[in-house]
Amino acid sequence: MATFIVLLDYTDKGVREIKDSPHRADSFNEFAEKSGARVVSQYWTIGTHDGVLVLEAPSDEIAASILMHLGASGNVRTTTLRAYDWAEAQELIAEA
Numbered sequence: 001m002a003t004f005i006v007l008l009d010y011t012d013k014g015v016r017e018i019k020d021s022p023h024r025a026d027s028f029n030e031f032a033e034k035s036g037a038r039v040v041s042q043y044w045t046i047g048t049h050d051g052v053l054v055l056e057a058p059s060d061e062i063a064a065s066i067l068m069h070l071g072a073s074g075n076v077r078t079t080t081l082r083a084y085d086w087a088e089a090q091e092l093i094a095e096a
Contacts, residue, residue: 001038001056004063007079008051014075028070035066
């Protein structure tokens with residue numbers, strides 16, 4: 001499965017409804033699993049971004065679809081990074 005690091009930033013709506021954030025996270029996790037992906041971990045953070053999500057998905061397209069669903073809720077904006085573990089990075093570097 002491909003790994004994605006997702007940086008989350010609350011919208012004004014997300015801040016107004018902050019108390020529902022844990023419940024929304026649970027719902028998102030369930031949606032991701034039904035879509036064939038898996039939330040590996042998630043964190044609420046302070047600093048430049050409001051949260052970090054580590055997502056595994058069978059393809060870029062499935063990850064994009066899941067994250068579009070998340071963004072459509074209107075509570076967060078996302079910045080997504082495709083991540084490669086050590087072995088994947090070594091394979092890519094060897095092919096360069």
